[in-house]
Amino acid sequence: MLHTIPGLIDAVRARFAHVESCPFQGPRIFFENAGGALTLNSVVETSAKFAAIPDNQGRDNVASHALVDTINTAKADLAVFMNAPSGQFFVGESGTELLFRMIRTACVNAPKGGKVIGSSIEHPASRSAARRWADIAGLDYVNVQHDNDTGLVTAEAFRAAMTPDVCVATIVHASPVTGMGMDVAAIARAIREVSPECFIIVDGIQHAAHGQLDINSYDVDGYAISPYKVFSRHGYGVAWISDRLTALPHDQLIDAPSEGWEFGTRDTGAYATMSDVVAYFEWLGDQVSDHTDRRARIEAAGGAIHAYESHLTDAMINGTGNLPGLRDMEHVSILGGANNPAREGLVSIVVRDIPSADVVARLNDQGIRTHIRKADHYSGNVLTPLGLNDCIRISLCHYNTEQEVAQLLAAVHEMTA
Incomplete structure (x- = not known):
């Protein structure tokens, strides 16, 4: 300890x-x-460093190439940090904005007459997005009631509400009101037992600072964090999406690469500061263990x-x-x-x-x-x-x-x- x-x-x-x-x-x-x-402190220093650089990504010059390398390094670092060997990472306005975007994309591509499931313990970031886009897409919203005494929603509660026509699901990893962490992997299993192709999107914003992340074990399609709640800074959010969520038709520029989910030129410093966060976790792990593997x-x-x-x-x-x-x-x-x-x-x-x-x-x-x-x-x-x-x-x-x-x-x- x-x-x-x-x-x-x-x-x-x-x-x-x-x-x-x-x-x-x-x-x-x-x-x-x-x-x-x-x-x-490393995030503060990195933010200042990249805020001073005038160059953009995607140009044929040394500075631009360095920025692209920084972004690619950060994405690779995030893949190790969150144990996500497939899918992709991208940044956006905030964790809330990214949840809205992922949930919106899943809902508008869902079969008409399907259902969206979520729980009453969720932060409004995911609940609001799910209810809004379920209504717009002609889907029924199913609310799973959390337990008031424990501040938790369980896999069993989800299982009892599941039907095969559920096509989108939202899960909160930890509640910012009760502080309780949900068993995301168990909830996702309960969902997939009944609806194997359901798109599952997780709000990891409150959880990220308090323990390890392991996307590969969750069997979900989307996961969002807010870096300012995990030792970085304000001004952006980070999302991971699975290959199949990546492939869904989504908001993007005409004729842009189909796998792209970012809009405009993103802040290289945002990516770079996530590398600082990952480096900090590695440093701490080195203090408490003898492991050499990242x-x-x-x-x-x-x-x-x-x-x-x-x-x-x-x-x-x-x-x-x-x-x-x-x-x-x-x-x-x-x-x-x-x-x-x-x-x-x-x-x-x-x-x-x-x-x-x-x-x-x-x-x-x-x-x-x-x-x-x-x-x-x-x-x-x-x-x-x-x-x-x-x-x-x-x-x-x-x-x-x-x-x-x-x-x-x-x-x-x-x-x-």
Whole structure:
């Protein structure tokens, strides 16, 4: 585990910008990672480097060739990082935009009278796209209800709702409200048992920072991430699509290569910063294992991240030192339950008799950055069935520390006392 190797957490934190302080607020603890993780210093440097280059890809000059090489290298790095030996990667405006594009393409090419299936736990990025394009394409939308107590949707729930005419499916890999990770591979198997040719598209935006990605094991057709939530920067999204989704008729320029999914000249720096992210995972894997193979190091890093973040969330829930955990604070309720092995680096709570906005503000006054989730178009699908208007989301990553958790617990305990 990361914290058992002397000096490793300090070495990890040294690789990120603004770990201990905000350039606007000053010293602070960053527990708002689900809203956007910290950025690698290498990403900041790479972004500046490529922002200064005036050349475009596709020209016959040395600089242009170098840009194309950078992009191809990043795509190869992503294939190792996400274990995707086939299909292709491309970038777009955002993870949400890419989900819309993949889901739209699958829906408009589906047989009339077919069905689209998704679940109530999904972020509106995929739910909105699926419902909108199902309606436009003349498809029925099937909603699989998640379990309110666990914050999960299961393969069994999907299986019970499946019929052979389901031609498009959406899955969220992890919920940004409950923090629970779904068993994507099991859900995809349940879908394909009934509808083998169904196009399956996954929202991996919340999951990407919290453990390893393994597209080859999922048997899906599309997967989207938002790089700013996995240690890169804002301004773009990354998608992987299978060869068969690549081949579907899709939005593109007239007479353009049929396999192309990008529009216009993309930012080479966006691709290059993903190589920085992959290099970081490889470095971390090298610290926690003796593997020499790139993929094996990345898997080791993902396992170590998941184990350490579970340690931190356990400390948050069960207490650390002489501080009681959130479960032992009479006025605190934990979404998804205190004992939930599906949790991925996120604990959402409600403090009785104190509005969530006030809790977030009080914590912020003490230099602890958290976030309120409201029962709006982003989170109402999760909060409304629980009878909640809002909650406080505490989201961490593997560069956070148990001491930071202790400061949070002390602050919340003081409020509830």
